Amino acid sequence: MRIAMLSPINWPIPPAGYGPWEQVACNLAQGLVELGHEVTLFAAGGSRSSAKVVETVPYALCTWPPAERNRARAYDRRTGLLEGPPDARVLEQLHIAACMERAAAGEFDVVHSHLHVHALVFGRLIRCPLVSSLHGAAWVRSAHPIFKAYKDLPFVSLSNAERQLLPELNYVATVYNGIPLDAFPFEPEKEEYLLFAGRLSPEKGPAEAIEVAQRSGRRLLIAGMVEPQYEDYYNARVKPHIDGRQVEYLGLLSQKELAPIYRKAAAVLFMINWCEPCSMVGIETQASGTPLIGTRFGYLPEIIIDQETGFLVDSVDDAVAAVGKLDAISPAACRRNVETRFSVRTMAQGYDAVYRSLAQGGPALPAAVS
């Protein structure tokens, strides 16, 4: 099939550090090429892939040359123009349209968007189905009006749990994110430390992870970024506990830097209280043969096989008790858990089935153009 893959343009493909949506688009394009498909990957400048890459904008938004990105917004009497930084919205429009104009000309059998809601408005204007992976986008209330206006288009949830954020969409499948398993080698021997990896935001539970570690008498390593809107939270709930001994903050790490830290961790703590759709961290943890201790939110009940690859908990108390039972978890079981269900190949096969169903005009096809 001729598949157009519409990646976000915040980061190039593959993303060097953060960039989970781009990472999924990257992994999937690769997996689909290996299945024999003709994949055209629409992505930011500087992207590389075994799929055919169309660089729609010169740079990824987060890697734009600083001299331009930080340009002050002010009228310049010399040029007669309001000078300023690049406009992300304008660039995303160009990015999406580059794909949609070719889709309207009949060049693709399916367009697959990883772009939040911003491609939906083209769904009834092109000559092939537009399918969107949610990536948790329905978590944002302000996106609901456009989701609801296009709810008959086909959507793929990244976990069954994700659907509860907006049950009324036309879900045609759940396809879990897949990772290249080789990048996260299995390790049967663990050390004593616990790990928190992810954004240091309240819904991700870094403060609860610290409490679990402190009450368990274990060392906690923390990796991830502080989001600007949660600096107060970080300063109040996380930073005071960072002492470089029991609790150590490593900053934002790339997947490559994280891999050896996953590998040796006694467990990764996932004390979330939101509907995490399908975090890469959980998959990468299990691939490394490392147990997960996580709350019963989002996709965790779908990835954690309780008592076998980790523990599903309902409180910090439960999590502390779980740390005491980690010896009962077999690292090999953790690895097996994701080998079959969360690999790039499984993900590509899952989307392959979606595309075929849509191309055959199955019940998953978008509503006809009015």
Add this chain to the structure above:
Amino acid sequence: MRIAMLSPINWPIPPAGYGPWEQVACNLAQGLVELGHEVTLFAAGGSRSSAKVVETVPYALCTWPPAERNRARAYDRRTGLLEGPPDARVLEQLHIAACMERAAAGEFDVVHSHLHVHALVFGRLIRCPLVSSLHGAAWVRSAHPIFKAYKDLPFVSLSNAERQLLPELNYVATVYNGIPLDAFPFEPEKEEYLLFAGRLSPEKGPAEAIEVAQRSGRRLLIAGMVEPQYEDYYNARVKPHIDGRQVEYLGLLSQKELAPIYRKAAAVLFMINWCEPCSMVGIETQASGTPLIGTRFGYLPEIIIDQETGFLVDSVDDAVAAVGKLDAISPAACRRNVETRFSVRTMAQGYDAVYRSLAQGGPALPAAVS
């Protein structure tokens, strides 16, 4: 002809106070209906027109109910969602798509966008021409990438001067903004005060207007809004001179409130230093029989007939000298200047010619879909 008029959605139609782009869409829709066209006006909820109104979003962005508009952006554990204010980008997408899906279905002979650059990406996906009025949008450097990608689509400049901001676009006509002349009645008797009306931003020259008034020994009334990004400028260059006697600040006024102030002013000062495309203030001033004193920027040389309806100046010195010569200007000449060139009827006739040319596939037609 079946004309789709795509208004901005910052304000309802007609706008109660500020909202110049909506005002033009409003006036034009009315004028085209009077010429016998079938006009469908896509606008925010609460809009009224003699054209057929399609309310694409429940409220205009700037009049959204405050309880929703000011909602804090934060995760709500009860709903499981990231709550927050409405998303202007999402709402504008819904607005534009409501029009474009009907245009793709062949319902219109032309779509006319007043929406900055945000409709351009649909220009090659619909079954009729998409023509855009610039409204000074090319003033913003960060919009240039998308203008350049769609430079072959037809554009209307609001003045000849506006074209210098981005000369390479496919300009098919200049059509001046038109006002309902009845709303700004002619007044031959003037008082002594001068007037500044417009945003209190450096490129609009309020500081220079103050200097002209002070050196002329005239009272200056100031009407307009302080843009958040120019509060420092306002505090440094404008506010220190406001004494309620020689310099008085009236705040942001509606057209209805401004009309009697234009009417009695000795002159309106337009000491701009940017490419003002076709400000309503200048037209409304002349309609009231009031002279303009303005710099040789933007559309001022196109509206000011030097020595006859006002004075074109190159400096504050020149402007002070011009104030001394205001008796030479005939209010009737000012009124006549806009009656023929800047009325709603003239504007509607100008666009009527553009639409006909486009519908006949003239040289102004957009490039074919690739």
